[in-house]
Amino acid sequence: LCAAARGFTFLNRQLMASQERLGGQPLQERSAVIPNIMIPWAALGPRTAGPRPVFLHLGKFYGNRRPEPLVAAFALLLARLPAAELHLAGKYSLAMVAPLLTTEALKHQVHLLGDHVDPLAAMRAADVLICLDGPGREPVYLPSKLSEYLASDRVVLCVTPPNSPTAEMVAGVPGSVLVASHEPT
Secondary structure, eight states, X not given: OTTTOSOEEESSHHHHHHHHHHHTSOOGGGEEEOOOOOOOOOOOOSOSSOSSOEXXXXXXXXXXXXXXXXXXXXXXXXXXXXXXXXXXXXXTHHHHXXXXXXXXXXXXXXXXXXXXXXXXXXXXXXXXXXXXXXXXXXXXXXXXXXXXXXXXXXXXXXEOOTTSHHHHHHTTOTTTEEXXXXXXX
């Protein structure tokens, strides 16, 4: 199929290079890089809850996209912002995160919303939307949730390696996106 195809589209240049290596065929001259198309969300408007900062992660944890660094970082944040809340919604969040809530502060301030959450309602209740990339392996993918987040009127925290497609994509919007490593500090 690849040998006969006249053209390819990729979400980023890293994915194109990875596919070129895996398939052993030159693809660059027949390829175009087109990032995910953003979903046209309506503006979320002001957050619906009170004065505490609310951080939200929508999506499931799997593979090397794990909740441990996120919960560890939030525990450090609670020392400075004890009223902050972390909302986690998505498949596996309950089973994977509940054992990590080892202090009373974490048990009280981390809210496990489960699998069947209205994403727009959860986003309206948040100040910061968290996009979590998996560390370790060669970064070639863009989280689909990033497109939805970038189309909203919320601050986005991207936890991703510095050379990832996610970091490159958001480099042009430093006023609304913060890129951080997987180190909890």
